[in-house]
Amino acid sequence: MLEAIGVPSIEALFERQIPEGVRLRRPLELPDGRPEQDVYAHLRELARKNVSAEDELSFLGAGMYDHYVPALIDMLMERSEFLTPYTPYQPEISQGGLQVMFEYQTAISELTALPVANASVYEGPSAVAAAGYLAKLHNGGRRFVVSAGLHPHSIETLRTQAHGYGMEVVEVPLGDGVTDPEAWAAAIDGDTSAAIFAQPNFYGAVEDAAALSAAAKEAAKASFGGDGAGFARPGNPVLIAQVDPITLGILAPPGECGVDVAVGEGQSLGNRLDFGGPSFGFFAAREEYLRRMPGRIAGETTDVDGRRGFVLTLQTREQHIRREKATSNICTAQALNALGGVVYLAWLGRRGIVELGELLLARTRYARETLCALDGVQALHTQPVIREFALRLDADVAEVRRRCAAQGVNPGVDLEKITGREEDRGGLLVAITEQRSRADIDRLAEVLGAAVAAVGRGKNTAQRAESVGEAVPA
């Protein structure tokens, strides 16, 4: 091969092209390569140091959930033909992947009751940020109004990106677990680019989505029409909802609640927990936002012989065509994970998504009632919940969680640790999936009840320190 090239050595290829001053003249300081079986053993050893949802009775949620992933999804996602191609730039040999995107878009459009959906974005919180950016492009408003019920990771991600283009982010507080309607309306004015809430929200509460949407549009109009402080911005604010797709079999869909753009985390739909990713984000909207949507979109067309086929379409939105004028910089998204999503939805089917939703609703209600019957445990809010709910413990949450862990139970997420909000001290967020049976919930009640009783009213540090002394080993 060197002879064909006309160089004496591989080294010569580099010598002739890379200046000596920037060559690395020593080996990389990395461990030596190892045979496959050793690498397997090493990675298995690391896996063993983790406590997965298989190793404990877990009620962790707060954005990702231990739903059952049917075996056929593993099989299909590992097929070479789906696993190893690039983005379908050559449609003639990518009809499989393109049709999957088209089917996925259809499924997301159906779930959300919004007419257009893209082929996926990265994941939930960055999808919220992407929706915010779409609103900015759409109306040029200068502030985002977000409900404090939005996932804290979504709010922070939105802030990170909004800082870049100089957008203000205003947070609206909650009242009894849901967005305070008066504060919401008061925060929105004619210069509000987007109003963003979550359904159900971070605390598990079902929001009155239709009322929030209507109030937001009304508030913006009033601000513009009123004292003239605001000024005309067509179509503001854009109503954005981060929705939990697994609830949409039973919960009124965003498209029927006045929402303009629905985004969310798709992990619940047939994707693994994977310590946080990869999963997929979904992005659906009303028709008028189609040409400003981020990411890939598959469209139907025909070939020269009249056969039905699919292509990537509306590419003039995209970075590889429009460069600095693109509506987003996204290139690689989450096609394989979206495949898992659409296969899951087909597997669940028209009836299954309702049945599963009803089961989650009933088990979650059972869990909430059972746990709230325990001494020292109250509901953090009284709103309806579907798959997750927030409690307030009359005891130090970290200590309670430690005691539960010693019994092989992970009772949920320490709310304050995620939100950083003082009012969430003592809060526990409990998620119920179809993999948690009534017996599992009863076990949680037994262990949590005992832990709360043992830790007691450990609200002050002295008591907490005492109780650590008698704590079971972590």
Next chain:
Amino acid sequence: MTAPATELPLQRERARTIFEKGAPGRRAFVCPEWDVPQVGAEALPERFRRKQPPRLPEVSEPEIVRHYVGLSKRNFDLDSGFYPLGSCTMKHNPRLHERVAALPGHARLHPLQDPEKAQGALELMWNLQQALAEISGLSHVSLQPSAGSHGELAGVLLTRAYHESRGERRHKVLAPDTSHGTNPATVTMAGLEVVKVATNPEGGVDLEDLRAKADADVACLMLTNPNTLGLFDPNIAEIAAIVHGVGATLYYDGANLNAVMGLSRPGDMGFDIVHFNLHKSFTQPHGGGGPGSGPIAVSDRIARFLPRPLVVRHEDGAFDLDFDREQSIGRLRGFQGNYGCFVRSYAYICSLGGDGLRDASETAVLNANYLLARLREHDIGDGRSVSDFLPLAYGELCLHEFVLSGGPMKKTLGLKTLDLAKRLLDHGFHPPTVYFPLLVEEALMIEPTETETRETLDAFADAIAEILREAAEEGPEIARNAPYTTPVRRLDEVGAAKNPVIRQAL
């Protein structure tokens, strides 16, 4: 291999979506036992309820399997054949990686598991951070960004935070006209303005133009090195000096890192911020358009702005997530990043080791130059060679990829690069990247990677020569109407964009 008289079996099969299959009442899902009391409006008031269920498919499990396995057969993939898509690094994806990523200790680990119960995951992330720091020569790493362009966004926001911390608001970002489209798109998203820098006749950054545009308003220069022409910029030290001289940062688009692992490091070239594409250089399978992962590495002066949380190791050896980072730009997404990708790329680095990574880059560069040489010398008859029609756009040698110009081919044979690409499909190859970079006429960007054999490279060169010979001898019509052997033939993309049908009507 011209137009077949009858349709091939794959072509006879008309596309039908999963929504057009099945029948009412069919299903795959069996609901778990109903072991709790029934609930009604007290659990969820009627006004919050969905009135009509979403019209999802009604299909059985065997139907689902047949449908999607059938669809998979309408895809070309890396496991089936050569995929020399330039700038995409389509290298082999070892199956070990799928096996280890699927271990329940990784796959069913909840992202909010307490750090003390996720020590294996955090150790893996720590080790990967250390490896990426060593490979890039920049010692602070965040694994959080979800893909290369997400890493770019992180990089531009970091640059912005850095300047703001010095009380400066710089609004311009320089990028060569050869840069990936994600670079300028990212700059706009971050609220900054792109200024194009010209390319010199050798294919590198035009230093005069750079000097003229580098001023106190410039926040950053975004550069790919080797660039999208497959050329290493020999003036990199001077470029770094110019950029740093005006107080700006230097950003490295790591899409082409596969050329230089263990051979040259962005940190040593003077870069402040680098993103990696784990789905390119580090074998995360591309998945037909993701998932990817785009970690970033930065120099000391940028480190305090990195996204949070960061994986840290305490003195006692325990691993943890550090949220307490006051000057952080904040999160770019939920949780800790695409951990499943980290598992695969870490397994890859463990398998190859430092020497293996250098070997990989050396072989990638050898393969690219060999293919380039084979194409050059390839006689297509009457004394003309492939390079008479498809000359190398810039330079003599290349690193991991090279760009040919289809300009002469179009002029003399009436064959556009698109036609060549489509005809390659009939030869069983995925075409190279076409029409990029934009400054090369009828560009054809070829990246063979290190995991291809010499025989494959020879066969690909033969196919290119054969297509040119066919056009020279029989005219361009055959290629213009290609492909003939694919499940569908050329598709009406203009029509698709004009009247977008982007979901199944139900």
